[in-house]
Amino acid sequence: MQTTRMYLILICCLLLTGCVKTKILDDIELIMTYGYDWDPAAETYKGTAVSPLYGKSEQMEIGGNFRYSGSAKTFQDISSFIQTKAPYQVEVGNLIGILFGEELAKKGVSDIIYGINEDPNIGRDLNVAIVEGEAETLLKQDYNMELTLSRFIEELINNNSKSNIPKMNLHDLNYRLTGEGMDPFLPILRQSEDSIDIAAIGMMKDDKLVHEIPYEQFFVFKLLYEDCEDHTYEFDWEEKKRTVAISSIRSTRSIHWKSKKEVVIKADISGTLTESKNMGVKNFQEKIDIEQAVSKKLEEEGTKLVKKFQELDIDPLMIGASAKGKFRDWTVKEWESQYPEIKITPSVDFNLDLSNIIQ
Amino acid sequence: MNHFKPDISQMVSPFLLLYIIHATQIGEGILSFERQIASIAGFDAWISIILTGVLTTIIIVVIWKIIGDQQRDFMDIHQYMFGNILGKIFTFIFGLYLLTVSVIVLISYIEIIQIWFFPDMSIYFFLFVLFVLIIYICLGGFRTVVGFAFFSFFVTAFLAIFKYEAFAAGHVHNLLPVFNTPFKDIILAIEPMSFSFLGIELILIYAPFIHRFQSGLKWAISSNILTTSVYLFSAIALFIYYNDQQIQLISWPTLQLWKVINFPIVERFEYVGIGLHFIAIIATSCLYFWASIQCFHRLTNFSFRKMSIFFSLIGFSSIFFIHNFLMIEKITTFISRAGVILLFAYIPLLYLCHKIVSGVKKKHANN
Structure with missing residues (x-):
């Protein structure tokens, strides 16, 4: 009995080889x-x-x-x-x-x-x-x-x-x-x-x-598309004729529906002033000034981008999918006919967290 | 009446019901049930999972009531209620059903192996090796079968964790708004979902093998709750990860999800997943096979060894008839229908009949 079993196992081992392509x-x-x-x-x-x-x-x-x-x-x-x-x-x-x-x-x-x-x-x-x-x-x-x-x-x-x-x-x-x-x-x-x-x-x-x-538009697009971190944004401050760089930006993005035809894409950004070219931010007023200027610029760029998307009837920001999750009576047909006319407002809230190693 | 009573050396503790029931419930279905329920109830289908969980818990309680204090098994109950011949016919049909489930689980797993690993592998040879393994486990007695189910429990729990990737890359708004599907569809999705909960009908067969059976109810129910939560977790993970058109295009959504997970030593996780799933499949198939042999063994009193070799030959030869994927799908649908009828119609009916018959018999005995 014992030897028969041994033979059986041996035969099984022989059969197991070469089944599939190596x-x-x-x-x-x-x-x-x-x-x-x-x-x-x-x-x-x-x-x-x-x-x-x-x-x-x-x-x-x-x-x-x-x-x-x-x-x-x-x-x-x-x-x-x-x-x-x-x-x-x-x-x-x-x-x-x-x-x-x-x-x-x-x-x-x-x-x-x-x-x-x-x-x-x-x-x-x-x-x-x-x-x-x-x-x-x-x-x-x-x-x-x-x-x-x-x-x-x-x-x-x-x-x-x-x-x-x-x-x-x-x-x-x-x-x-x-x-x-x-x-x-x-x-x-x-x-x-x-x-x-x-x-x-x-x-x-x-x-x-x-x-x-x-x-040039990568940053705005990513800002409106998803949460992001570790970015650098070059800001052209026209009023003061300066170009500064802001980095280490973390942002959170959220979509708020006001009504079925009006939506706000909110982006909260916080960042560091890395290349100020001796401009410096000394007091609160200056801080608020630069924050508002950056927010305004980003909002303008965002609006331009979104307008272009609506013109082309494309939705890479997945606003339609968000609407589907928001409204119970959402249908593809209705959405596709409405999308170019919907009011999409980018709203950017910029907060300058830190200055840099140079005063 | 003389009930079947196994030797104490064959019995297992009641807490092992937690592992046994979980192992029989989770089998091949966990890889694809999300697609089936989503095709009926959309992404509100997770509600159907909870509803099915509640329904099956009720069925478990009913099974406990049917078996009663005397710890009779299915064959005893059938003979007690329907007489010798009719009872035996019913038991025979039930045994055939169990055998078919055990074979179809294996064959559909081999289908995955063929598609993913070895397209040129001989299916006959692989099935032959699997049946040798199954006979080996089943001949070891009920305790060996339970031992394997114990392993399977950890494998399925471990694999479910790896759906974490879906929460990292998914879109939660897929699940919203909740209750947007008509309630009728959510109810209808219970039917395909129940197939994944099948396995509790086996309690009727192995009840005499559980030591202090009556105290096992809490373990059985907690096992069912555990299964429900595993299914709920994986369904929500996949619903977040895919959108509702995409999930319908994918045969095994879970395996596609694992395609994006990689570790330094494993390029793609789905190969590990399929490999580990083998243990869960063998455990499910073994329990069903063991139960069907137990059925036939109790019917005919032939030796368990001879019976298992004979029926594994029948199971093996079935591969000559089930030779393409459409047939596998057809048989799976048929079996799942049969299982759902068994679970939600036959067992409650049996309970009602049992109540009536035992009431009448008691009355006669009193007269």
Whole structure:
């Protein structure tokens, strides 16, 4: 009896081997960034995949990249087309960035996004961005950087998400694409001489790029969009002909509905005067002066931004979603017809907490 | 009347009901129930969870009343009330239901494994290994089965904590305004929700195995409250994290939520989640399998070992008939209907009949 059992266990162990395909890290092509472009002539998507090249010996410099590209109509087919060019098995499980070419972004990205959503291998905490021009040219350019290209783009977007632009990963994008009363936005990357930088935030209507806001408006947009901290704001005080910098800004944002057609977006900011250029704030009157001037300026900029959004009929600030949570008889149809006429007032309350080390 | 009475070495303490009931209730359903209830009652569906919790607590009390002081099990009650033949038929149908649940839980878990981990894995082989494991646990007796359920309790509680991410990245205004769904829809959502609460009907089978059964009611009820709060927590987490159109597009919302959690050693948490969920699945399936074998064993008096091998072969061969995802879905819906009818119609009816029959019999005995 005892020996029979032993044999049974041995046979089971033999059977347990080799059930599924093995995936050894050295023998797979780990795609980390995908770039997509739209080819209007052939009506197909053009995908460019970047996988890192790790040095085989210590002498080889790290940071190399392999690029493959292929055209097809679906996300999965691009991957299998790329397989025909890659020596190893192509795996997309470690994808950390997805880029869209400008033309594709204007045409609409939802086809590709929904294709990506259906692959169980792909995570949701990955960065999505739009590229000025073509994604392929940006990804195929050789840069002189310490990190691999994929990691560089990831770090670039992640670090800026903490200070300059709101965070937008694949889940957040899906949330805004499917939800009612909201529209997505994505950072726009630009290829500079030998590096990549964030040029603007692209505002989208449903899944199409319709508007871009430049760096100067990042702060106001983030202020009206979410709570933020650790920002720097350059304030042009026209009356006194000075430019001062305010930093370490923490702000809390809240939406107050006055009625169904009137809403106030309130932002309470507190900050430090970091670069006053010998102006100094000596007494309470001066403190109140500068606070009011900053608030007024920010409110003006905010109003301009919101007006633009209403003109374009886009809702990246998710005001519609807030209204849905507020009013019981909210419907998408009614909201969409009303949205351009609603009165949206940004109200900024700025409080100067600290001065700096220079008197 | 001669009741079935297991040996004292097979019995377990009443406080273990807390673990047993929790383990049978939480199975595969916790990964996807949010989508099902939200499709009926929208994001007010969390109210249905509380209502279902209250209803099932009432059912638990009713079960305690049916079993009574003499600690009879389902077979005894059936024979006592419906006579020898009809009682046995009812018990047989109940046993078949339990077997089907135990198999469908395994198969739907294998579906997830296939989609997420190994698309090219042989489903036959994996199911075979699982059934070997289940037979091994069931032949160890009721105490071994309960031991596994004990582990499962901590796994599900541990996994529920990892929905914290939703509160960090979610939008609370999704839940507002409360009570905006018609009350009828909230009531209708109780039906799909009850499927996730199934497992309390097993008390009728293992009641004789609980030492000082009557004192176990408080443990059973606290277990039910615990299950309700786990479901409530995960539903609210997911309703905050997704909007109501998005959640309908996702097969397993919980697994998609875990996709954004990463640690330095684990790129994506859902792989850990699916892996750990294995223990919960095995515990659920084992308890159901054990209960169904116990049913058949009591009906026929064949040896427990032979019965379990025979029925695990039947369970294994079912994979030849259930070979695609639509069938799995269809059978799950059918079984959940059957379970809900069993829970909310058959058991209260049984209680009423039991009251009447025992009243009549008592009267006859007095005459």
